[in-house]
Every structure is written in C-alpha cells, then in structure tokens.
Amino acid sequence: MVRRTAVLIVGILAIGGTAGRLYADDKPAARAASPGKTLFEKKCSLCHADGHGNEKMAGMLHTDPAKMNLTKSQATPDQITKILATGRNKMPSFKYLTADQIKDLTAYVISLRAKQPQLPSRVE
C-alpha cells in the first residue's frame, strides 16, 4: 500500500512537471505568473498603474503623467536598473530590492512595451 501510494505520488509529480513545461512557452500564462509582474503590482502600480501611468498620482506628485507611462519608455535595461537603484525626480529609489528582483522588474517593464497595440491612445 505504501508502495502504491509512492508510485501514485511520483506519477502525479511527473504529470504536473510535464504540464508545467507545456505551458512554460505560452506567453500570456508565463507573463501572468512572472515574478516581475507580481512585484510590479505590489511596488509600482500605485504610480504606474498597468504600465500606462496613474494620472491622479501624477497630479499629486505634480509631474507629467507622460513620464509615468512605461509603455512609451525608451529606457534601456541598464537605465531602468539605475533608475530603480537611485530613483529619479519624484520616483523613489528601490535600492532595497535584490539584484534578482530588479532584473525581474526590468524585464517586466520592457515587456509592457511589446504588449501595446499600435493604436492612438486617445481619439481627438
């Protein structure tokens, strides 16, 4: 009985592992589960919302909301890493994060650009 249970557990783990690998290449699922996204929602969304920027927060900080729109950012990975370490103008520093967390966040910030459909953001 013990042996059977052990075989069953090994079987379940094997199936779970395969499914994990099958879905690992699925972009939206990978993004949904990415540590960068989770961190972004905890630490950055307050000001950057879903990446487009929080206009109300821009008003409170007396800064231009366009500067908080990360989907339009041209910053390189090195520049993003630096901004996170030192902060910039009204943006605070996140130097307490680990190097890995900063790497995950940087990758997520860059991924926000590709996701955007090429449509005008506002009809005038």
Ligand code: HEC
């Ligand atoms: C308190 C509000 C606030 C929080 C929280 C915040 N930011 Fe910012 N962020 C800003 C502001 C304001 C700017 C514009 C800075 C400037 O004047 O250049 C900015 C700019 C940036 C830029 C530069 C965009 C560019 O190309 O000019 C990046 C990248 C960025 N933020 C990433 C992040 C990430 C990642 C986090 C979470 C770890 C985060 N920010 C958290 C307010 C914030």
